[in-house]
Amino acid sequence: MFKGLSLILLSLLSLTVHAETWPAEQWPTAPTPAGPALAALEQYAFPPRDDTSRQGIRTDALLVIRDGQLIYERYAGPTTADTPHLTWSISKSLMATVLGVAYGEGLFRLQDPVQKFYPPLKKHPDLTMADLLHWASGLDWQEDYEYAPLKSSVVAMLYTRGHPDMAAFTAGHDSYAAPGQAFRYSSGDSNLLSAALKTMVGPQLYADYPWKALFEPLGIGHAVWETDATGTFVASSYAYLTARDLARIGLLMARDGRWGDKQLLPGDWVAFNREPFAQYRANQDDAVPGGHWWLNRAVEGASRPWPDAPADTFAALGHWGQAMYVIPSQRLVIVRYADDRDGSYRHNELLNLALKAFAGEVQP
Template sequence: MPIPFLRPLALALGLLAGLAQAETWPAADWQRGPAPGGAAVRAFETYAFAQRDDASRKGVRTDAVVVIRDGELIYEHYAGPTRAETPHLTWSVSKSLLASVLGVAYGEGRFKLDDAVARYYPAFAGHPDVQLAHLLHWASGLAWQEDYEYAPLKSSVVAMLYTRGRADMAAFAAGHPLDAVPGQRFRYSSGDSNLLSAALRGMVGERAYVDYPWTALFEPLGIRSAVWETDAAGTYVGSSYSYLTARDLARVGLLMQRGGRWGERQLLPADWVAFNRTPFAKYQPAPDPPGEAVPGGHWWLNTPLEGAPKPWPDAPDDTFAALGHWGQALYVLPSQKLVIVRYADDRDGSYRHNDFLKLALAAFAPEVQP
């Protein structure tokens, strides 16, 4: 005889099972959905795949776009040497990938956000007040200069990646003094990300660390193209040096679009995804001009903040993204059930996230307004 008080629970579980069965998830490859067309798609392509003078490197140059809607591949376009099977350098999209790998470790109970970084990376013992949450918010307080090729002599990141810091990038970052109270100031820092990568090594142990991005994240998602470089010390360069095909990076986007769930498995805890998508409380946005995304937990958010314009005004408030140098982007738009991967080689700063997203919404979600 059925137990009466279990009937509502059984009904709820049955509804959840039906929902899981109704959802589309990629297997070895993505299932294709109806391909959009018409003037809106042509307008999108005119912007995203404009003709560019590669000799001068002026203008927008998109290498790949993949669009996933509700778990189905509805659009992909490649240019130049990039193809569907090409693992593309993601640059700082790597930071958000690292956050997802850390999310699995968090779900396994390997650390807490308020733990001291030095607990897992003893070389950071000189900064005992810096917590893992501070690094995830790019708020370590380290005197770091995130300048790139246009100011190489004063750039901490250029020195870390290419010169005196490249043999042991986390140790190089750890050697910087503090010039702010940890957790009180946002300053974007590839050094913070590589310190997180070194801390992950201490969380999971040397043997597990060697394969951990694969066993924790890539393999459960069916990602087979991933390459992630280490420095000479064997630490994954969490700031910069992961490579994936556009189709495979979209799997991470779908994971995030669906709240950290992959099929029936909650791969990333819901509270971890909520942390990723919550603005850093101490962030002070510039009042003008718009365009700079809001930092969350190693992801970038389109969240409106008081006293500042929304970063991407033509995209929904719940849009968030992993962003990288020269135009790499993984956009997640939960309310539209959209995931968009863009690989690129933008050099002159003319590309605009908002312009791209506005045209993408018109082409791929025309019936839904932000």
Template structure:
């Protein structure tokens, strides 16, 4: 069996799924209604991790590293969790742009069901995109549509395309708003991070699945994984805001991380096809970090990677190159470390840019990567 598109670190997981047997099932631990707990690490490594992740919190100034929740899963077992601020174990926390990676998993189920192909023109599934006939689904997934989009936030609201889409001119029909943008590059030739691209994917899914759309994230993904806390806002046109507005508890988000860590398989079901994983976890070839942004993760298919295209460099040097993540505004993160069999969810309220992925991961690996709490 050949898996030429699948990253090396996930080939074993997918081959294991293809060769699934009862003895293997008995050896694996999967969450049922809740996670199976395991021994909580202790000692200096855990203390050092908590000193960084849960530093004294000032809710007046909102300065510094401000974790709302951290959940750590090792090999299918819950080994650590802690909450701060208003967030509790059952709180459906706003995921911000982690929503993009969740939507990529929903789309991955649709892809695995044969509902679309990566090279389909977007207009085939979203006719409002007829002015952009050369843009393919793969371009939206890589944030390489070529549209003249400005992904600025509260620091530059007047020129921000995403602020206009979410809050002003575009909020009634976000995908239609994006469709009205002109192109300033050929599709597939340039990376430009765009919540607009992500919301056009969410609108395309609507035609792919038809009347089932309103329930599809639940029937396709959340219910098979046992996710019960999920909430997903839709715009006035009925389209899920796939860029930004999914909510779920930290424990439930960790289920998506375990699905990805185990090669798209949940128990005996292969929910995500190997070809899908091979695409969404491959570095976008057209990406080159800008000076001063070398510590930024590399874009893939609505996921982020700790390896650059055509290079051995790691944006997060303390973590393995196989690490990948879903990342969101103000510090939201779902980290997957396949070699360590770790899934780490971090919800946060970071406001001043002081949080560093590499520092968090360095301390997390030291605290959680082995039963003894050593890397």
């Protein structure tokens, strides 16, 4: 009896594995759900648009993957399915994913001092790779944008005195806290990770490494990633992908680093990405930092930042409304590209509407 039951369970498991859907050159598609819930989502995401104005919600692309199938896709403005869109700080999560491949190859450990791979950090000998991935370098960095450009470290890095060598500019900052003790969001931390990767893989392989390690195995064919004058990828800001290609990263993360029959990212790496930074204190940002991803997790003193979405939701987020939400429990990946300038867009609102349109019963 037990042998027969085991064979039945194995057969069911085999059917589940074979039924799992993965994209080839194109995404497999399934019918788009229709009805009032979808209409409400579109009314929020795609309100009437005046391209002479910078006010209001301005979605450029919205794409939804469920169970590995493309079930919804809409574009606005000049953006199309073939447009590599600027991802802004989604680039940070992309660099974390590339680093996950290097981690699986044994090129570094989370507790390695960063100066091992980037010697200009020798005055910060206790700074580890994990600290940078948590945006917890302790470097005195000011992540202010166009509303406070004169005191902004990131504006100086991207556009003025730090532009030629962004990692060196970041490394030159003094400390305000010991490494690993305090969260302070920093585009500089992300560019230090990019510079460290160059040493790990070697300058000869570095220029092609994101493509060989990640993009090509996933079938991503339209990626662009700008570098600074030293040839270091601007991991903070300047990766461009189509919405369909970015969704491949989301599906990889939704399925715990597995792509088809290959474990592209180690399971413990993905778990690190999705675990809150232990020293994070609530109300510092609109999501909880993990390992260069953003989490919908309750932390001491605060409930989930996106209360209408499941607790396992995590995201890659970028300036002016760029977002990729991964919801493993609902088997959903949602990509949004945008040009929001006035702060009116709300992650929780879009997630609430998208879950009503595309998910089953949502568990908290």
